[in-house]
Amino acid sequence: MDSAKVLDVKGLACPMPIVKTRKVIGELDSGQVLEIEIHATDKGAKNDLAAWAASGGHELIQHEEEHGVLKFWIKKG
Amino acid sequence: MDGNSNWDRKLIFFFEFENTIGGSKVTINVMTSGEVTKKVYNREELFILDVRNQSDFQDWKIEGANFSYLNIPYFELLDGVEEILGEIPADKNILVTCAKEGSSVMVAEMLSEAGLNVFYLEGGMKAWSEHLEPVKIADLTDGGQIYQFVRIGKGCLSYMVVSNGEAALIDATRMTDVYIDFAKRIGATIKHVFDTHLHADHISGGRSIAQKTGATYWLPPKDATEVTFKYSPLEDGNDVSIGHTTIQIQALYSPGHTIGSTSFVVDQKFLLSGDILFVDSIGRPDLAGKAEDWVSDLRETLYSRYKELSGELIVLPAHFMIIDELNEDGSVSEKLGTLFEKNHGLNIADESKFRSLVTENLPPQPNAYQEIRETNMGKINPDIDKQREMEIGPNRCAVR
Numbered sequence: 001m002d003s004a005k006v007l008d009v010k011g012l013a014c015p016m017p018i019v020k021t022r023k024v025i026g027e028l029d030s031g032q033v034l035e036i037e038i039h040a041t042d043k044g045a046k047n048d049l050a051a052w053a054a055s056g057g058h059e060l061i062q063h064e065e066e067h068g069v070l071k072f073w074i075k076k077g
Numbered sequence: 078m079d080g081n082s083n084w085d086r087k088l089i090f091f092f093e094f095e096n097t098i099g100g101s102k103v104t105i106n107v108m109t110s111g112e113v114t115k116k117v118y119n120r121e122e123l124f125i126l127d128v129r130n131q132s133d134f135q136d137w138k139i140e141g142a143n144f145s146y147l148n149i150p151y152f153e154l155l156d157g158v159e160e161i162l163g164e165i166p167a168d169k170n171i172l173v174t175c176a177k178e179g180s181s182v183m184v185a186e187m188l189s190e191a192g193l194n195v196f197y198l199e200g201g202m203k204a205w206s207e208h209l210e211p212v213k214i215a216d217l218t219d220g221g222q223i224y225q226f227v228r229i230g231k232g233c234l235s236y237m238v239v240s241n242g243e244a245a246l247i248d249a250t251r252m253t254d255v256y257i258d259f260a261k262r263i264g265a266t267i268k269h270v271f272d273t274h275l276h277a278d279h280i281s282g283g284r285s286i287a288q289k290t291g292a293t294y295w296l297p298p299k300d301a302t303e304v305t306f307k308y309s310p311l312e313d314g315n316d317v318s319i320g321h322t323t324i325q326i327q328a329l330y331s332p333g334h335t336i337g338s339t340s341f342v343v344d345q346k347f348l349l350s351g352d353i354l355f356v357d358s359i360g361r362p363d364l365a366g367k368a369e370d371w372v373s374d375l376r377e378t379l380y381s382r383y384k385e386l387s388g389e390l391i392v393l394p395a396h397f398m399i400i401d402e403l404n405e406d407g408s409v410s411e412k413l414g415t416l417f418e419k420n421h422g423l424n425i426a427d428e429s430k431f432r433s434l435v436t437e438n439l440p441p442q443p444n445a446y447q448e449i450r451e452t453n454m455g456k457i458n459p460d461i462d463k464q465r466e467m468e469i470g471p472n473r474c475a476v477r
Contacts, residue, residue: 015180018152043466044176051130052152 003035003073004028010039010069017045018052021074025058028076033061040070049074105185108172108196110208114229116170117141117400118407124169126161126195128154128184129176129202137470139174139198139205139230140400151180158187165193177201203465205230209255211237212408214393217344221320222263225393225408226255232397232472233279234409237265238343240320245269246292247341247349248395249282251464256286267292269317269326272453273351273395274338275300277364278443278472280464281453284308297330297337305455311339331382333375334360334474336367348390348413353378355394356402356411358475359422361439364446368436376431379423388414398475421477435476444470 007024009017017038025034038045049072053060057077064071116123122143127134128151138146147164154161165171171193175181178201185197198205210227217223221240228234228250236247237256244265249256249272260267267290270283274297284306287294295311296304313330331340334352338360341349352360359379362371390413397409404410417423425431443449445467451457452464459467 013179014175014177015151015155015183019155022152022155041463041466043469047133048130048150048152051132051150055150055153 002033004032006035006037008037009045010037012045014044014048017042018048021049021052022056025074025076030076033073033075036072036074038070038072040065040068042070046070104194105182105189106194106196107199109199110204110230111210113139113141113172113198113205114208114210114227114407116144117229118403118405122169124166124171126165126171126173126184126188127175128173128180133176137202139202142400145169151175151184154184154187158184158191162188162191162193171195172198174198174205175201177203202230202469206465206468207252209235209250209252210407211255211259212406214347214391214408214410217346221344223343223347223393224259225410226250227403227407227409228279229407231279231468234393234395234397236349236393238319238326239263239265242266243268243319245271245317245319245326246283246286247271248273248276248351249286251280251282251285251468253282253286253289256282257289266290268319269293269295271295271311271326271341273297273340273349274335275304275365275450275453276352277446277450278396278474279468280449284455297335297339299332300335300337301454303454303456313339329382331378333362333371333378335365336371336374338378342386342390346389346391347393348383348386349393349395350383351395352474354383354392354416354420354423355396355398355475356392356409356416357420358398358477359420359435361474361476362435363439364442364474365450368439372432372435375435376428383413384417386413388412388417392416396472396474398472398477439476440473443473444468 053074059075061075062073120142125146127148130150134148173181173185181197185195188195212225214223214225224237226235235249238245244260244267270287270292272281272283283294294308296308298310315328317326327342329340331353332338338351362368362375391410392413393410402409448467
């Protein structure tokens with residue numbers, strides 16, 4: 001996946017994963033893709049990121065889990 | 078959105094708040110799970126602003142007879158709370174809740190800055206799920222006591238029977254320190270720890286408490302065929318006494334929720350019914366995957382075995398489903414005779430109707446119930462964060 005930027009929010013407590021994601025995505029152009037890494041066990045951040053992306057008009061284009069890390073690719077709306 | 082938004086300012090404040098608790102200029106009030114529990118018991122009013130995402134809120138929330146709610150996810154409030162100020166009543170206590178606390182502190186802070194007097198829930202829904210409220214049910218013969226530990230956020234009930242400095246625990250949760258500290262405070266030594274069955278909705282603390290205190294851990298062998306640890310087999314007719322005045326704890330085989338489910342008659346006055354019979358519902362037979370096989374057992378337990386017991390026995394179940402089941406003092410109990418009159422699940426004369434009630438249209442199964450069963454068997458050993466996550470949400474062990 002070709003992403004404009006990679007953001008690591010592993011280990012951050014709520015609300016920081018979304019706060020940081022929101023800030024970084026604000027710096028991207030519409031259509032660019034941001035890759036976000038969270039701990040796969042952090043179910044809260046996982047659900048919230050998906051819900052936040054949907055409510056903000058961004059597109060969650062893919063996610064995959066590898067070695068306990070969950071990667072999201074969000075396309076800026 | 079400009080770079081120097083209102084939000085950035087709040088965020089900076091939020092960080093400062095995190096670093097200088099006590100030195101903060103704006104007052105943020107904290108409410109503990111224990112204080113919320115008192116409001117539930119006293120049927121007080123409380124306005125809950127729940128800032129978790131909508132699906133989490135719809136799945137499970139803090140219930141109270143006179144609580145009202147607004148659910149706005151915190152990530153929709155990052156630019157400020159101005160838009161929701163009109164929806165927050167001025168004449169009620171306001172409690173902001175989230176999953177683990179962080180987001181509710183942030184939102185409570187923003188509301189405080191906007192001039193409101195608000196509380197956030199200490200530890201969030203995580204703490205709410207783990208809170209145990211001990212309630213004394215009664216004095217027993219010759220000076221003993223029986224206590225019910227109400228896990229108010231999740232609807233789990235566990236018990237401590239005490240006599241002459243000795244205690245027995247039934248269906249203890251994984252918050253083991255609460256029981257151990259409580260026993261210490263009342264000067265009792267925990268001698269016996271029982272699980273009425275292999276639980277599927279919450280992680281048992283039984284084995285761990287037995288290890289820490291040297292108590293005997295009892296499990297019904299028919300539920301324990303796959304467990305990886307040693308236990309004492311709990312069988313019909315087992316009679317355990319605690320204290321030298323012999324408070325009797327008599328085991329009664331009562332299958333149906335699981336094949337091994339066992340009830341207890343304590344002091345000839347109390348029927349600890351496990352997950353077989355609740356105040357306003359009955360157990361479901363499907364959580365170990367064998368609904369069809371176990372319907373007949375469930376029927377026989379409820380309609381024959383329990384029917385033969387004295388109607389004067391006080392039923393003390395292992396769960397409640399809805400907040401209406403709480404008595405005024407916060408306890409959950411009812412006379413067996415009254416349940417035979419009023420509990421719908423005990424009044425279905427037609428066996429095929431009973432069969433369809435308990436096998437069709439069942440509520441969703443509890444979160445992670447297979448993993449919870451495996452944990453209780455000792456097959457997997459998830460860390461504490463994983464255990465919390467597995468237990469998130471309401472219990473769903475009953476059918477109404």
